[in-house]
Amino acid sequence: VxxxxxxxxxxxxxxxxxxxxxxxxxxxxxxxxxxxxxxxxxxxxxxxxxxxxxxxxxAITAWEMLFDRLDVKRPTPQGGDVILVIGGAGGVGSITIQLLRALTNLTVIATASRPETQDWVRNCGAHHVIDHRQPLAPQVEALGLGAPGFVFSTTQTAQHLADIVALIAPQGRFGLIDDPDELDAMPFKLKAVSLHWEMMFxxxxxxxxxxxxxxxxxxxxxxxxxxxxxxxxxxxxxxxxxxxxxxxxxxxxxxxxxxxxxxxxxx
Amino acid sequence: VxxxxxxxxxxxxxxxxxxxxxxxxxxxxxxxxxxxxxxxxxxxxxxxxxxxxxxxxxAITAWEMLFDRLDVKRPTPQGGDVILVIGGAGGVGSITIQLLRALTNLTVIATASRPETQDWVRNCGAHHVIDHRQPLAPQVEALGLGAPGFVFSTTQTAQHLADIVALIAPQGRFGLIDDPDELDAMPFKLKAVSLHWEMMFxxxxxxxxxxxxxxxxxxxxxxxxxxxxxxxxxxxxxxxxxxxxxxxxxxxxxxxxxxxxxxxxxx
Missing domain, CATH: 3.90.180.10 (Medium-chain alcohol dehydrogenases, catalytic domain)
Structure with missing residues (x-):
């Protein structure tokens, strides 16, 4: 100062x-x-x-998303102890995983596609790592944890949208921060999933x-x-x-x- | 039985x-x-x-939207004591307004366009009635209550979308139940507004x-x-x-x- x-x-x-x-x-x-x-x-x-x-x-983006938007300490009716972080190796993903491990008891699934980024998200604290170059829904299902109540997509949301709709728990909470030209919210209706924007500004x-x-x-x-x-x-x-x-x-x-x-x- | x-x-x-x-x-x-x-x-x-x-x-739709999705008893950071109900005279709107008055202290703004439906929503308990055939944002602003923290759109959401984005408080919560062909969530990003589906099935x-x-x-x-x-x-x-x-x-x-x-x- x-x-x-x-x-x-x-x-x-x-x-x-x-x-x-x-x-x-x-x-x-x-x-x-x-x-x-x-x-x-x-x-x-x-x-x-x-x-x-x-x-x-x-850190502001991750904190506001987790605690003010997704409100991860308030469980969802189903899957409320599991969160999927898409783009876990990026700046927001890396600190999101760390804050989840430091401040919550949630089980953290993170996505990363290369050996060095997979190691990085494991070092940040991710319990499970899946590959965002492959379809996400079958990989989440194969973990046997049930459908996650929370999904935080930090990047490439439009590309993963169908997978997110398929894998999230009914009545789950979905957060995103990226900038697709358009993001159709209709596919989330059947599961009554809510969509949460975080914008740190x-x-x-x-x-x-x-x-x-x-x-x-x-x-x-x-x-x-x-x-x-x-x-x-x-x-x-x-x-x-x-x-x-x-x-x-x-x-x-x-x-x-x-x-x-x-x-x-x-x- | x-x-x-x-x-x-x-x-x-x-x-x-x-x-x-x-x-x-x-x-x-x-x-x-x-x-x-x-x-x-x-x-x-x-x-x-x-x-x-x-x-x-x-009643299930209204109850789940208010208490399970929008979570109206948990205030938003701004405008959390005011809710706008779009389509107040319909089946869901009518019972939504009554449940709000019976179970919360929120100030209820409802929309209705004809004299008989405006009387009906007032009888249901709406504090203020505005006309959904006119632009909503200036009518809400003219009430002098500040930007509503909650908006529940029961019908014609696509038609009112730009108004909803303009009138809702930053970090507000927006709920909807209707079926436009598509609903672009991008306009809600700048205000970090969340979007909540209710689907009673x-x-x-x-x-x-x-x-x-x-x-x-x-x-x-x-x-x-x-x-x-x-x-x-x-x-x-x-x-x-x-x-x-x-x-x-x-x-x-x-x-x-x-x-x-x-x-x-x-x-």
């Missing part, structure tokens, strides 16, 4: 913080940001700046009355990190923040084959 | 009951039905058979572990009726159950202008 406004209560210059900011303000490819203190948490003391920087956007964008929940959850994430119960999902510090590095790293992300989170550091 | 199987525990021949049955078994246009006791309730003693017959399908069709909740809620509906806290939504007893009467009544329902529920009685 370089400076604070007159109404800031929780931070002062010199504090080390982490946050994901607001999509309605200039973004985090710049050297200085203006951020509302309600969506800011204390940086985990046990992490470097780069390791900490990997966490807020994905909703609170800051609309200035909702519960905006400060993001600061609170970031402090809880920091405490879990410092207690050694979850770890940063940073897999690579790829260089300084400039146009050439950003272009190179975006190309890697667009390849769809990265694990966890790539971080840039310094100017 | 004419006869019971050896494992039936709660009913015996001679009991007067009401239920909506299973869509996977021969339907209620026949003189005798076979029904699982878990989805059966005691008929309200204060109602005629015809008046009682109007209730199960709509889901429990019986899939034999879910909580099937008996339908019997329980029907008994609670019967108790509310007998206590004078809600009333039957039957508006017309239109004749005996035969092909000609069914054809005539279906044509009236398809006109889209009926209030409450039309009942047929006897063979």
């Amino acid at each position: 370089e400076a604070v406004g007159p109404e800031v209560r929780h931070f002062k210059p010199g504090n080390a913080v982490f946050y994901a900011g607001s999509i309605a303000r200039p973004g985090t490819n710049s050297e200085y940001h203006l951020v509302d203190e309600r969506i800011v948490g204390r940086k985990p003391g046990s992490l470097s700046d780069a390791e900490a920087a990997a966490l807020p956007l994905t 909703t609170r800051s964008l609309f200035g909702t009355p519960d905006m400060a929940e993001q600061g609170t959850l970031l402090n809880e994430v920091a405490a879990l990190v410092d207690a050694g119960r979850i770890c940063s999902t940073a897999t690579d510090v790829a260089g300084k923040i400039d146009a050439a590095t950003l272009r190179r790293v975006h190309a890697r992300i667009e390849s769809g084959s990265t694990r966890g989170k790539i971080v840039l550091e310094g100017f | 004419e006869a019971v199987g050896p494992e039936v525990r709660h009913f015996k021949p001679g009991n007067a009951v009401f239920y909506a049955g299973s869509i996977a078994r021969p339907g209620t246009n026949s003189e005798y039905h076979l029904v699982d006791e878990r989805i059966v309730g005691r008929k309200p003693g204060s109602l005629s058979d015809a008046e009682a017959a109007a209730l199960p399908l709509t 889901t429990r019986s069709l899939f034999g879910t572990p909580d099937m008996a909740e339908q019997g329980t809620l029907l008994n609670e509906v019967a108790a509310l009726v007998d206590a004078g806290r809600i009333c039957s939504t039957a508006t017309d007893v239109a004749g005996k159950i035969d092909a000609a009467t069914l054809r005539r009544v279906h044509a009236r329902i398809e006109s889209g202008s009926t209030r409450g529920k039309i009942v047929l009685e006897g063979f």
Whole structure:
């Protein structure tokens, strides 16, 4: 923190913080940001700046999806102790699995397609790993756990939609975060499944009355990190923040084959 | 009840009951039905058979939507004390409004377009009535109640979709029961709104572990009726159950202008 406004209560210059900011303000490819203190948490003391920087956007997304949207601590009538995480090796998937293991008793099935990403999601805590390049429903059924009450799809939702409809428990809860051109909700009617969006910028964008929940959850994430119960999902510090590095790293992300989170550091 | 199987525990021949049955078994246009006791309730003693017959399908739909899907007793972060019911004068809308008034403290906005249906939804207990033939969002805003945390659309959802997206509170919960050819869920992402299907045949069709909740809620509906806290939504007893009467009544329902529920009685 370089400076604070007159109404800031929780931070002062010199504090080390982490946050994901607001999509309605200039973004985090710049050297200085203006951020509302309600969506800011204390940086985990046990992490470097780069390791900490990997966490807020994905941890907020995962936390809000699990606890505010899917409400995983409130069981579904059937299958409420099993969750499927599609795209388990990505930034959101990696921290989702860790938060599930640290904060719930749910059995976690995660998808990953390559040996190194399958190892990665197992290290994050997944109880079972299935391959999202193969049809998901028969693989889930073969695990013998029953139909999952919860499904969280972090990517390629449109491609997996028929499988999700087939494998989720009746009256289950389905969450997603990606951006298909269109997502038809009709197939979920027969099972009375609900569909939950998570969008980590909703609170800051609309200035909702519960905006400060993001600061609170970031402090809880920091405490879990410092207690050694979850770890940063940073897999690579790829260089300084400039146009050439950003272009190179975006190309890697667009390849769809990265694990966890790539971080840039310094100017 | 004419006869019971050896494992039936709660009913015996001679009991007067009401239920909506299973869509996977021969339907209620026949003189005798076979029904699982878990989805059966005691008929309200204060109602005629015809008046009682109007209730199960709509009351189960409304109850499950409000308390099991939208979970209206768990507030949304914003607008959680206001609900909009689209199509308030129909069978489901009429009993939804009554259950909301009997069992919650929510402020109820209902839609109805004609003077007689507007009177009807006010009699059901709606605090505010708006016209679904006009754009809904500006009418809701003009009420000065803030953005509703809950929206329950019973009909014409596709037509009202843009208005629902515009008027619902961020992080709100949206429920629907109708059958558009397609329903694109993407517009709800920015507000992180969840979408909840209610399908009253889901429990019986899939034999879910909580099937008996339908019997329980029907008994609670019967108790509310007998206590004078809600009333039957039957508006017309239109004749005996035969092909000609069914054809005539279906044509009236398809006109889209009926209030409450039309009942047929006897063979």
